Amino acid sequence: MSEQEYIEDLVVKFLLGEANPEEIKEVETWCAQSSANQKYLEDTKLIIEKSQLPSSAEFDPEKAWSKVGPKLRDTRKEVRSIISLWKIAASLILVAVVAYLFYWYMAPGEEFVYLSENEVLTQTLPDQTEISLNRESEIKVDYNPRKKTGTIQLKGEATISIGKEKDIQWIVEAENLLIKDIGTVFNVKAYPEDQMIEVSVLEGAVQFYEKGEEGILLKAGEMGVYDKISKQYSKTQADTNVVSFKTRSFQFTEENLQEVVDLISEVYDQEIILSGPVGSCKVTVGFENEDMDTILEILSETMGLEIRKVGNQIILQGEGCF
Known part of the structure; x- marks a missing residue:
């Protein structure tokens, strides 16, 4: 007789009241070993009750086992089948969860690299975020729609307009500084050779900080x-003309002519030199996406300047303010 068969016989004797004190103790110890053993005892008791076995006075072990044994074995097979199915299901669920977590946390997002050299470059990302790069600027974008995160590593200057859906949490990295978007349009100027890093907010707000510090809210x-x-x-x-490199629109109010000319020179990538005592003259004027020649003609007429071209230079000659 196998150990399993011995236990089955012992449990039946216990439930029919035919077990001696030593056997009773053995059954109790066996049931205490696991909840599965206890459940087996309870299931066997239920089967015996439904089988309407004779009382102990009429007890015939062989006859009793012939009635109960097959049912117990069927029950045991059924329990084992259910347990096996649960094990398979649990294994499949575990595999699915691990695969999902790997996909979610480990699978790489999309990467984009954009470089502008001699002209302004505008690119639209998958979430409709628009990035306009000034000349001699570069960005590396790490975009992960599953994690709803995006990182823009910037060298140079860029104007960033976050997509209307605002599903992605964007962070701009400029050297060791971070700019966290809070639903905005903003400009970042971070050329490696410059001493300053500048962040200007046109709409919404950003957090401007170094990792581990609070920084400032703009x-x-x-x-x-x-x-x-x-x-x-x-x-x-913020300077109202901070995105002029992108829009080629300007608004000057009582601005020094020298600063006006410097900005136009930068935006149009053209060397423009003031000659004469006119640099401190005040200018109030606006331009909307005009070409450089038109802007210089308007300035010369307004300020009484003469325009001369010498090689690659444009010289604005004036006698003074009026």
């Missing part, structure tokens, strides 16, 4: 400046 109309040497932040009013 709202629409504000500009944050980080000094790489002193490692200090400052906040001021």
Whole structure:
């Protein structure tokens, strides 16, 4: 007789009241070993009750086992089948969960690299976020729609307009600084050779900070400046012409002519030189996507300047303010 058959016989004797004290103790110890053993005892008791076996006075072990044994074995097979099915199902679920977690956390997102050299470059990302790169600028984009995250590593200057759905949490990395988007349009100027990193917010807000620090919160109309040497932040009013490199639109109010000319020279990538005592003359004027020649003609007429071209230079000659 196998151990399993011995236990089956012992349990039947226990339930029919035919077990001696030693056998009773053995059954109790066996049931205490696991909940599965206890359940087997309870299932056997239920089967015996339904089988309406004779009382102990009429008990015939062989006859009793002939009635109960097949049912117990069928029950045991059924229980084992259910357990096996549950094990298979649990294994499949575990595999699916592991695969899902691997896909979610380990699978790489999409990567894009854009480089502008001698002209402004505008690109639209899959979530409709638009990035306009100024000349001599570069970005590397890591876009992961599953994690709903995006990182933009910037060298140079870029204007970033976040997609309307705002499904992705974007963070811009400029050297050791981070700019966290809070649903905005903003401009970042971070040329490696410059001492300052500038962030100007046109719409919404951004958090401008170094990892592990709070940094500063910038709202629409504000500009944050980080000094790489002193490692200090400052906040001021944003320049209205900060995205002129993209729009080629300008608005000057009582601005020094020298600063006006410097910006136009930068945007159109053309060397323009002021000659004569006119650099401090105040200018109030606006331009909407005009070509450079038209802008210079308007300035010359407004300020009484003479335009001369010498090689690759444009010289604006004036006698003074009027």
